[in-house]
Amino acid sequence: MNVLNVLVLELLILVVANHASRVSKSLNETCLEDGIVVGPGLLKDAYKDRCPDAEDIIFSGVENAVINDPRMAASLLRLHFHDCFGCDASVLLDDTNNFVGEKTAAPNLNSLRGFDVIDSIKSELESACPGVVSCADILAVAARDSVLMSNGPGWEVQTGRRDSLSASKAAANNNIPGPNSTAQTLVNAFQNVGLSLSDLVALSGAHTLGRARCSSFNSRLQNSKGDINLDFLQSLQQLCSVTSTNSNSNILADLDLVTPATFDNQYYVNLLSGEGLLPSDQALIGGGNDQTAEIVRSYVEDEGAFFQDFIRAMLKMGSIGVLTGNDGEIRRNCRVVN
């Protein structure tokens, strides 16, 4: 065997080992079909017979909302994520005498958007096929449609989720990581719900869309780590420097300063040049974790790989803690238990 053959063989072993480790990291998945995750108890088209127009109705609702307010695509994508440390539409429930819901949890308060859009889609669906389509599925399909409408990739959403009978502010506070998290905190938070380090990096690419309040990235403006592009720093300092008694909490910056409304790999390009908006974004490359940094670089090189991994991770995220069978219910109104 000559040197070239040995090199080729070593390369092959590396590729196979890498693939094997990726598969073994996803042990909580029910099965893999062509590399695509099928969530526990979810179906390819749960509404085919009982509400065949369900996905069209959701698509139109998202489309109208995004035409009226382009940021809504980002907001709906995030809403699914915040529901999905247990994708059961608990995030949509208003407070009751029995529980304090998730809307006032720290990551959500004055920040999560899109509740009205989900309400209006739900009421369309209730007219077309009462009591059939769950609020949790609306969130999952709307997230996919939002990506698609932002020039991102599409995928088949698995459906059949049912809606929770309760919600927990404490769980939302504990599970959803904050913007000042270190790379290791992010990895741990995702691993706690069965999402791998690669899922974390791929899903963070959702920050190619949407906006954040100054209060979410104020600590980046101190430049204590020296990992921020100086022009970018100046422009953010200017944007957020509100001297009046009002806080700067309502001033917003784009999460992706270059293509804020297009779903692409520009988010990762920004990280390379120190232009990630949230500390938790920049931590993926400057946070001392070589593995996250390596994946960021691979997505800069290959947008197709990002799209593929993003889809895979969205399917995996969309199956976390789902209620199926006789668990939960199909809510008539997404804000209240029946």
Ligand code: HEM
């Ligand atoms: C990795 C951990 C994550 C952290 C620490 C994080 C944190 C944040 C924060 C602080 C904001 C801005 C909120 C505000 O200032 O009002 C935000 C916005 C956003 N996040 Fe994340 N996020 C994470 C992961 C994700 C994931 C996994 C997704 C979706 C798959 C996502 C989608 C979004 C979107 C689209 C926006 C913009 C929303 C809008 O403009 O309304 N994020 N995120």
